[in-house]
Amino acid sequence: MARAALGWIPQELEALEARGLRRSLETLAPLQGPVVEVGGRRLVNLCSNDYLGLAADPRLRRAAAEGAERAGAGAGASRLVAGDLPVHRALEARLAAWKGTEGALLFNSGYHANAGVPPALVGRDDAIFADVLNHASIVDGCLLSRARLLRYRHGDVQELSDLLSRTRARRRLVVTDAVFSMDGDAAPLREIAALCDRHGAMLYVDEAHSAGLLGPTGAGLAEALGVADRVDVHMGTLGKALGAFGAYVAGARPLVDLLVSRARTFVFTTALPPAACAAALAGLEVVAAEPARRAHVLALTERAKAGLSRLGFDTSRVVAPILPVVLGSEARALAASAALRERGYFVRAIRPPTVPRGTSRLRVALSAAHDEAQVDGLLAALAEILPGLPPAE
Structure with a gap:
């Protein structure tokens, strides 16, 4: 039981939930890598900063x-x-x-x-x-x-x-x-x-x-x-x-x-x-x-940039394996993240204050441990889910 002095916190958490800004932790298993287990499901991991695939090497x-x-x-x-x-x-x-x-x-x-x-x-x-x-x-x-x-x-x-x-x-x-x-x-x-x-x-x-x-x-x-x-x-x-x-x-x-x-x-x-x-x-x-590791992940980045451009996203300034899929509202970003998870892709929604208000997004991060098929699969899944997202505010 929380002390009475902390009684304001549940209301604050409810307010964060209502605005789509409450965060939660999710345990990955068994190791960091291109495919991880989240909640009992195996998902392609596209939100880690393990750019060269070395965390579990x-x-x-x-x-x-x-x-x-x-x-x-x-x-x-x-x-x-x-x-x-x-x-x-x-x-x-x-x-x-x-x-x-x-x-x-x-x-x-x-x-x-x-x-x-x-x-x-x-x-x-x-x-x-x-x-x-x-x-x-x-x-x-x-x-x-x-x-x-x-x-x-x-x-x-x-x-x-x-x-x-x-x-x-x-x-x-x-x-x-x-x-x-x-x-x-x-x-x-x-x-x-x-x-x-x-x-x-x-x-x-x-x-x-x-x-x-x-x-x-x-x-x-x-x-x-x-x-x-x-x-x-x-x-x-x-x-x-x-x-x-x-x-x-x-x-x-x-x-x-x-x-x-x-x-x-x-x-x-x-x-x-x-x-x-x-x-x-x-x-x-x-x-x-092994310079080929960075060459591979940068080549995957160019492949993803081209695919996202075809879907209408501006990635022209991207130079590293970080691809912003800017969707606007918190609700759209959360819905996109959930829809991709159903299709086997783990990409977290990024919301304020991490990014400016009105620019909530998916942050796709690639790794040298990924392959072209995984990048292409993500692009196909995005193309499938975009029409069904909540309307832009």
Whole structure:
């Protein structure tokens, strides 16, 4: 029985339900992969960020088990107390080499990194310039910094230029996703880097949805566009294309040293468990050794883009295996998700506040573990269900 002080919560849950905004958890079994079991049914999994199909790869699972056997189930403490283990240092060195930077620092999640790094770099006398569609974790980190937050229209380089020209601040930090998680499109990093050079601003790029996928070595969008050396803060995650768990920030050695002292989400948390670090190291080896994985998932992305275009959806700006099927209302997105499930496809409805109101959608995420038949099957199922969805509001 809930305490009386929590008596307002059931009514709040009812209101969320009525607006189509209540969330629920669904357990997948037995493993993450292209086909999963949900509620006793086998479904094609099209909403995971496991872009290279590594989350259940036997090599990563073996590495995780060996890492735990060698160094224990948990790190036991913050890295600054008694939790700094050799596997942390090994992974950071490997990440820095991959990103072409002087150093790297592990964080326990992408949210930890994005919430902790901006407050370590800027404060009340400073200004942050952020794309309006940046991930929620970036927004929270910007707010925690207490710096003045100036948000520019999505991908609008001219507005960013105007804001940088007009704003007087001690320090300036431009923050953007590389690939935007709900739209699959890319930030104009070349133009943004040029603006940062011109105005003496720091550039922070979140490569969570491009690291492992884009660029000659899979290091991300900045590598693909040839501007990696003009990015001051490279942030990325280990739990998407790399198949493990955690996150990192890579950059110059002074940056890393400052974060060790100032990033509260690093300082005040128990370090990543050895198993996660060992799995990430194995994932990095696969990325280096098997470029065909990213070539395959990017080819599937082009196939899906063409099919969605034929169905009337605009995917022209998509550069990564994230395909937005924008349906408008929460009711349409929920109905589409349910109808696809009946046909054997697991695609969750994405609703506000994750996306702007009026743009509820299906977020189709592809993996190197998928095949052409699964993509074609989804497209055929979408074509079948679209006419029967609730009318657009």
